[in-house]
Amino acid sequence: MTEKAIFIDTSKCIGCRACQVACKQWWGLPAELPAENVAGSVQFQYKFSGSYQNPGDLSHQTWNLVRFKEEAGSDGKMKWFFTPDRCRHCKNPPCQEGCPVPGVIVKDESGGVYYNVEKCGDCAKQCAEYCPFGIPKFDGDIRRAFKCRFCIDRVHEGKTPACVKTCPPGAIQFGDKTEMMDKAQARLAVIQTDNPEANIYPGFDYNNFWLLLYAPEKYSLAQADFTRKEKARLAAARTSRKPFTVAGFFKPLTYLGMLGGLGLAFFRRVDAGKNPEGKIDRHGK
Amino acid sequence: MTNHWTDLANVDYFLVIGSNPAENHPISFHWVTKALENRGAKLLVVDPRFSRTAAKAHFYAPLRSGTDIAFVNGMINRILENDLYNADYVKYYTNASFKVNAAFRAYMEAHTPFPGTFPGLNTSANPATYDKTAWGYQVDPNTGIPLKDDTLKDPDCIFQIMKQFFSRYTPEVVEKITGCPQATLMQITDEYAKSGAADKAGTIMYAMGATQHTYGTQNIRAYGILQMLLANIGIAGGGINAMRGESNVQGATDQGILYHYLPAYVPSPTNTQQSLGIRAIGTDMVSTAGSKVVTSAASNFSNLSVAVNDILVFYAGNNTGNGIKITSVDSANQLTLQYAVNKAGTGQSFMIIRAGSYLAANIPVTNDPQSINWWHNRSKYLVSMLKAWWPNQVNVTAGVPTGAETAYNYLPKRSGDYSYISLWEAVHAGTIKGLVAMGMNPAVGSPNSNRTRAALDKLDWMVIMELWETETAQFWKRPGVDPATINTAVYLLPAAAMVEKEGSVSNSGRWCQWRHKAVEPPGMAKDDLWMLNQFYKRIKSRYQASGGAFPDPILNMNWNYEGTEGIPEAAKVSRELNGYYTADNTVVQNFTKLTYTGSTACGNWVFSGCFASADKVEQNMMDRRDNMDTSGIGLYSNWAWCWPLNRRIIYNRASVDPKTGLPWDPSRKVVQWSTADAKWLGPDIVDGGATNSGIVTESSYRLPFIMNNDGMGRVYGSFSLADGPFPEHYEPMESPVENILHPAQPTSPCVYKYPGDTNMQLNVFGDRSKYPIVGTTYRVAEHWQAGAMTRNLSWLAEVQPSMFVEMSLELAAEKGIANGDQVRVSTIRGSIEAYALVTGRLKPFQMNGQTVHQIGMPWHYGYAGIAKGDSANILTPSVGDVNTRIPEFKAFLCNVEKI
Incomplete structure (x- = not known):
């Protein structure tokens, strides 16, 4: 397989969030609907995020999130930035460096980085802490990390990732990395005439890159922070806590939880993670 | 849509007004994005709120909800003042050159400044109605053809009347009404007016933001006038495009779901139309061009019972489409007509329609030989429909479908208001x-x-x-x-x-x-x-x-849709909609084969052709899946099937220069007239007959707007509208400001007022001192209509889980409301609770020295499903558009407070 890439052209993104829902649908990820705890309330049933950005952040159940940010420009004109945020699929993934268990984090020949969930175990969440963008999210109940999987199963079947397939304006594109780079560069040249700040983010060293019209902060996209890895190492050393223990944290209560409602979600995701071409429950909610 | 979704890729200038396609029609952006990327198209967005569509716009204009007419009239005025219109198109294809009854101009001149009411208003009725006599055209007393002035200079000609009418909408006035800065209005106008060039195309994308007002139909009239002036109707990348709100609501409308239509836009009968009205049909009427007296040599004409005021309509022959009132009948059945017959000839088939009947009321007539006046075929469509529904009743005696009256009597007759x-x-x-x-x-x-x-x-x-x-x-x-x-x-x-x-x-694209x-x-x-x-x-x-x-x-109805095991099959319904010959039960090719004699049955004439690949050859054309486009303009003519006649762009005769018959823009050819072949060539199916010339100087030339009896695009008119020949700015029934154009007539004079009720919910309108804030409702990308299909799905509940109210930073500060606070919104009708979403995307309007706040909220929520919330429609008023009665959801008065 030739190396692939996802190219997100934000000049075309309309913030419809079809990609966000398609991701949940394909991977059978549950919806996050945090309760507001207003007794008997119909209208204030759920917590309010304060914007169109729902849920508020990426999580172990939300691997692709459209971020919304608005700003009144210096010319008085309104701007509303939106773009999907997810794993950048690094060339040399720092998360892989951070993972103590071999074979959990795989840099696939397609360029995608995916986590083998059934091998992933109870640890010190170093993948999340090593990530320069803070992308992997930890499921506290089953103590495993999750993030965008590059729709590795689809890609190996010659299909495009679910988000790409669904994007109405064609803002999310997928193909051979060289072709995507060419497209991005050509598009950048056009866009730059009206938008001098336009840039490719985070760069072509990644298998998921963006064409942004403005600086990444405008879109609430994190700039790469490679010091996170060092900080995490130092913090681990300071507390002299072992970076990982495998079985020690599997307490009886956790097993009980797995047998209950949470367990269903767990097994579905474990199943999905078994191998790139593995079967997937597409009907989960 | 006059055009269709894929045609959006052909657009140079998008005017998005009264809609929010990025959120509510996201798939449209598949095509919009192509035009932006490949053509360098410009996106102009007019909206009270900075929407996700506005975020993609090159130019954005805010306006207070309910002031679209003032805004678009302001555009029209600037286009007329600065000669930015397409002069050829206006001259050849619109009624701008027609002369209006002198009484109209006399009224307008005597009523300066314009008082907000047109001549002929009767205010004693509820709703108030217009006697439209003065609005009519001047016609030649001998021919009945409207009088024109091609120089557009006659003071009675529509162009002059319209210049005068729209001149009140100066940028200053528009700013005072809409709150949109005049510089923005001028910028948007100048940009959009570039689409008036022969080689440029501009489209208007609209939806419920335009229609859901007491003057919603006139909003669309204003858009239509703008598009006519800029030569944007009939061409690829042009059109006036209503983006329908549900996937098959176009189909539902086509099948007669509106209360005043039978299927296929055939008006439902009223209780004053107790007879269908086919008096006689025949052929071989002898007529003399220019004569007001016609006689018949044919035997089937001899036993006619004809009366004064009956209408003679020609269905084939030299005078096809013409319909003329009979003013006297002598003992030899010699008819004297109101106007002269235009052309002599034999082989002309005709129908004589009884005065006061359904057909007399619903067959538009013309005496202009260049006007195709397509609706003169209505009798064929209704008789074929009756034949499909009650085949044994629609019998034929002496060439007249006498039984059609029996079947017509089965139809309910509308006697009240079923809106x-x-x-x-x-x-x-x-x-x-x-x-x-x-x-x-x-x-x-x-x-x-x-x-x-x-x-x-x-x-x-x-x-x-x-x-x-x-x-x-x-x-x-x-x-x-x-x-x-x-x-x-x-x-x-x-x-x-x-x-x-x-x-x-x-x-939406049919x-x-x-x-x-x-x-x-x-x-x-x-x-x-x-x-x-x-x-x-x-x-x-x-x-x-x-x-x-x-x-x-009920007992006599034709109902044969069951297949094996008593299961009804949709294909059998479609076959009936397509129509068939009653003699041998083979399918008709399309609606041009339908007759008024009972020899054909057809459940829906606009669908005729959906189930036939050729005459008598059955094929489900809607099931075609050839996604190759050979047209060069993305017609995809072999993908599915499009009504009418698989025509993808309607009014496409207007896409050519009538001096040559060739496309205004050769790079976007829809159709063209070929003199050598003496017919129209594709890629699209031409409107109104393939052999009628497209060159204005040729004798077989026909006018492009075939559904209007004058054959023209109407920049003035629509005589079918209740509330005026031009769109005039009125305030919503609940408005925060005076109507500065005519304070004595702030709202539309023709609004139907329901009787009041004791709960103070009906025919009560909030006072601006108590409810000073403009409220509006809309949809979001994440939910669908009343929410059942989306609020019951957890993934869609997740992306917009709660009812919210969007408001400006300024209003929030004034009311002490922070983002995420729980607030109460109230109108005179009721109140709801919701989260406050405080955003810079809404701004207060500065109008005529007054600050007006506006808030907006989605109307999807209710007390069922996963995502619940209060319903915005608890706030909205029970009052409808003058012409359609669609409720005024989009502009009302409210107040907001922190809970």
């Missing part, structure tokens, strides 16, 4: 006791929905076909209601979802696409056709068993 709000008032009044709701959630979707919910309480029974137990399905146990007090019998029939049933789905069943419906759920078939069979058997009032229409 949406009025139906609910009839439920309140106890006139309507039962309700069948198919995929309809009025407890959330109705204006003033507390009142609608109270009306549901009064029903004896309700049958609801639904995918989920919606708010309407569970109205009897809604919050605050004791189910023991509700006596309505409620039947919830589980319905199949879209992928669980077969049939055609018509999109494409009828066949959809196959992907999976079986779950549990006991059944598709709509199955349920309707059961309805019919069970009702019929009840009539058969026990009689009843007027059983004939």
